[in-house]
Amino acid sequence: MNKTKELPTRGMSRDTLFSKMEEVRKNDIKWKEGKAFSLVFHGGEEISNVIKDAYCMFFSENGLNPSAFPSLKKFENEVVAMTSKLLNGENQPSGDIAAGTMTSGGTESILMAIKTAREWAKVNKPEITEPELIMPITAHPAFNKAGHYFGVKIITIPTRGDYRADVQAMREAVNKNTILLVGSAPSYPQGVIDPIEEIASLAKQNGILMHVDACVGGIVLPFYRKLGSKLPGFDFAVDGVTSISVDLHKYGYAAKGASVVLYKNKELRRHQFYVTTDWPGGMYGSPAVLGTRPGGAIAAAWAIMNYLGEEGYMKLIGGIRDTTAEFIKRIEDIQGIQIAGDPDMSVLCLVSDEIDVFQVGDSMAKRGWHMDMQQFPNGLHLTITAAHAGSIDEFFEDLRRAVAEARGLGSKISGIKTSMAKGMLKTLPKNMVSKLVQKEGKNIGAGDSRPEKMAPMYGMMAAITDDKDRETLVKDALDNLFTPKGEDGYQQ
Ligand SMILES: Cc1ncc(COP(=O)(O)O)c(C=O)c1O
Structure with missing residues (x-):
């Protein structure tokens, strides 16, 4: 019996409760x-203290009905306006003025942009019954999720050698069902900006929409520009861009649960809203996916934007730019x-054609570092933030050791395992591969601590070619x- x-x-008493919670968090990453x-x-x-205080101050308020909380209404509208200004929402070649809403995060912003595109197409391209969007393979899985939820077919195109979207491939993929083109600024996997100007122009030529996923870069890139970095167009100043997602809970340094989705104008934004008018509980209108919306997240976003102001962000992001330059220099030395x-x-991706980077990732995990492992190509992901200026020396000491370890006896272990597994799996009948996968899958993610050995799992995943088995x-x-x-006697 389970x-x-x-x-x-x-x-429990407060004391017992909180000391227990401290105890339970002991294996968490030391962020x-x-x-x-x-x-x-x-x-x-x-x-942290500013956003915590602001969050707690509006801890109980609910953004579901901003008319009950004029405070939240003001905060949200001002957060959206400040974000829009950073991204040239009022400086569009078409003369439009951007409009948006806050959401709970990048995924919700992207879900909304896709739902909006679908609704827009129903009105403006009624002949389309099976809508499609085209995106580079590097676009975030939130788009796949949105396609899955909202019945929009996802067409992926490859990137060029520099990991930026191959616009020629996108051009060739456009067809009578295409409603939306997507580019990232920057993409998560390799941190590069897609050719937004070319994609937007392609969208415009075809009379369709274009979304820029600036969840990671929406706050950083405008300041990089102000700091003197030469960047290609990525925001509403580019003709043809019709929506942008920007996360405040990432590089905006807001509390978790804060993102903004912007549209080129209010008319387009109307397609995002959901309304039902015949519910006995009253007429119901909701801007995005969530019903109840945490007032704390909205308030904390407003608070940090006003606390830091342009000067504060310049300083913070200038520091990140310097730390990133130092990371790049030191990586080049290894x-x-x-x-x-x-x-x-x-946003950086570490790769190697000599050693097994997943082994490096495992050695780093043993030393307490958390880096996501990536595929196509195999890589380790680094999102540099303000916190890394203080840990850079320790990081590189450990990284040198981890690289040396991967070079030594253990080098290429998961690579060899992968090719052995590939060979083995190829010779087995399909149903046996599926059985093996089911058996192995029982162990993944089952432990109570953070996993320290991901290389074998990634090795195995790479060896399995069938999408269903990988799923x-x-x-x-x-x-x-x-x-x-867990330890408290609650177990399977
Ligand atoms: C480029 C990009 N878009 C969207 C998202 C999704 O954001 P969230 O995790 O807040 O839903 C992420 C998350 O890392 C991202 O990197």
Whole structure:
């Protein structure tokens, strides 16, 4: 019989409760020490305290109905306006004025942009019954999710050698069902900006929409420009750009749960809104996916933008630019690893054609560092934030050791395993491969601590060519992650 955790009969005291929570978090990544390279954007104690205080001040308020909370209405509208100004929302070649809403994060902003495109197409291109969007393979999976949720077919095109979208391939993929083209500024995997100007112009020529995913770069890139970096067009100043997603809970240093989705004008934004008028509970209008919207996230975003102001962001982002330059310089000094492509901001991908980077990732994880592992090509992901200025020396000491280890006896282990596994898997009948996958999948993500050895899993994933089998493995891992286990006697 499975025994799962149940509500305790008696509640815990505050002291016991919080000391228990401290104990439970002991294996989490030490993000304050600059050991996390995504997931947490830590701007230091001073910034954290501002967003925490603002969040707590509006902890109970609900953005579902801003007319009940004029405070939240003001905050949200001003956050959207400030973000739009940074991205030339009022400086469009068409003369349009951008409009938007806040959402809970990049994924929700992207979901909304796709839903909006679909609704726009229903009105403006009624002959299309099976809408499609075209995006480079590097665009974030939130687009695939949006396509899946909203019934929009996703067509992916390859990138060029520099990891930027191959616009010629996009041109060839446009057909009578295309409603939207997508580019990233920058893409998550290699941190490069797609040729937004060319993609936007292609969209315009075809009378369709164009979304820029600036979830990562929307706040950083305008300041890089002000700091003197030469950047291609990526925002509403580019003719043909019709929507942009920008996360404030990443490089905006807001609290989690804060992003903005912007449209070229209010008319386009109307397609985002959801309304039902015949519910006995009253007429219901909702701007985005969520019903209840945490007032704290809206308030904290407004607070940090006003606390930092242009000067504060210049300083913070200038620091990130310097730290990134230092990372690049030191990476170039280590033989055997390189940075993929020529990243446009502070998002880097470490690759190697000599050693197994996943082994390097595992050695770094053993030393407490968290870097996402990537594929096509195999790489380790680095999102440089304000927190990394203080951990750079320790990082490079550990990285040199990790590279040396991967070069030594263990070098290419997962590569060899991958090719052995590839050979083996090829000779097995398909149903046996699927069985093996099911057996292996039971172990992935099952432990209580953070996994320290991801190289074998990535090795195995790379060896499995069937998409369904790969999906099974990841679903097994999700099952494991969301199955309670622990020291308190609640286990499967
Ligand atoms: C380029 C890009 N777009 C969208 C997202 C999705 O953002 P979120 O995780 O806030 O939903 C991410 C997240 O890393 C991203 O890097």
